Amino acid sequence: MEEIKEDEQIPHEFYSRLNKPEDASKLNELITTGAASTLLFVSKEESKKLLAQLARNIRLITSEYPDNYVKPCRDINYWFHEKIKTCNTKCDTYLSSDSTAVFNDIKWPTATNLRVCVRNPNVYSSENSELMKELDDYCEIRDNKCNVLKDNNECLKCNKYIEKKKQYFTRKMQGIRRQSNCKWDKYTIDCKCTLNDMDSTFPKISCKGLSEAEELKETVPVIKKYSPLEIGFFILVFFILFYLFILFLEKFTPVGSILNRFRRRKYDLKRNIERVFDDRHSLYHSDTMPADSENKRYYIEYARPDN
Numbered sequence: 046m047e048e049i050k051e052d053e054q055i056p057h058e059f060y061s062r063l064n065k066p067e068d069a070s071k072l073n074e075l076i077t078t079g080a081a082s083t084l085l086f087v088s089k090e091e092s093k094k095l096l097a098q099l100a101r102n103i104r105l106i107t108s109e110y111p112d113n114y115v116k117p118c119r120d121i122n123y124w125f126h127e128k129i130k131t132c133n134t135k136c137d138t139y140l141s142s143d144s145t146a147v148f149n150d151i152k153w154p155t156a157t158n159l160r161v162c163v164r165n166p167n168v169y170s171s172e173n174s175e176l177m178k179e180l181d182d183y184c185e186i187r188d189n190k191c192n193v194l195k196d197n198n199e200c201l202k203c204n205k206y207i208e209k210k211k212q213y214f215t216r217k218m219q220g221i222r223r224q225s226n227c228k229w230d231k232y233t234i235d236c237k238c239t240l241n242d243m244d245s246t247f248p249k250i251s252c253k254g255l256s257e258a259e260e261l262k263e264t265v266p267v268i269k270k271y272s273p274l275e276i277g278f279f280i281l282v283f284f285i286l287f288y289l290f291i292l293f294l295e296k297f298t299p300v301g302s303i304l305n306r307f308r309r310r311k312y313d314l315k316r317n318i319e320r321v322f323d324d325r326h327s328l329y330h331s332d333t334m335p336a337d338s339e340n341k342r343y344y345i346e347y348a349r350p351d352n
Contacts, residue, residue, distance in 0.1 A: 184235075
């Protein structure tokens with residue numbers, strides 16, 4: 046059975062697009078004139094490249110992720126924060142605050158003064174932002190792949206993936222200092238994506254209903270509806286085959302002689318019945334007197350006898 050491949054899922058594909066380089070010269074093309082004037086004090090080339098990447102990435106949300114922008118905005122904030130951490134002396138000192146001008150500048154094309162993303166330097170409020178990012182990605186994949194299941198195979202695949210990630214995060218938690226009161230509420234994205242509630246975050250999906258539905262689908266025959274033309278053709282073929290079958294029995298099997306004797310007996314019986322009927326009919330006409338025979342007058346001629 047195939048597994049869910051994380052590298053092919055939306056979180057990883059989107060994050061790989063964030064890292065695509067961008068020329069510093071494109072910055073002024075991606076932001077408005079007002080935002081560009083605010084960034085005049087940004088002098089280092091590396092800073093301008095990162096800000097150009099940032100502007101391009103935010104615009105990517107407006108064109109390709111307009112219906113689900115909350116998670117991509119978290120990804121961009123996390124991505125930019127990690128870039129600043131590794132930029133060191135190659136970037137301007139106040140690049141983090143300067144980036145706010147880019148965040149505030151790019152707005153939804155269909156709304157008035159509504160920013161696509163808000164700058165949040167600490168998008169994951171925990172001491173282990175990398176683990177939180179992994180948890181956030183897992184929950185997105187889980188919701189995309191496992192909320193609507195088509196068949197039993199997909200259900201089993203999701204359960205395998207969820208169990209695998211549960212074991213992974215459990216090992217990670219064992220390597221982190223135990224939280225106060227045995228709670229992990231700092232590692233929370235939402236109520237179904239938190240290390241503080243492992244059962245809700247890593248649920249066991251029941252595949253019973255899907256399995257029974259597949260079995261029922263396999264056992265229930267599909268009744269095909271035929272057109273009147275097809276039905277008429279089948280009836281014609283049936284009678285032709287039936288005639289040929291009777292003809293075969295009559296010509297090449299003992300059944301033929303039986304059928305012939307039966308037909309002869311039927312013919313003889315019919316002829317005898319007709320003969321009896323004809324005899325009775327003739328007898329009736331010869332013996333019966335006319336109804337008005339008493340009223341008829343007869344002329345009788347008497348002749349004198351010869352002497």
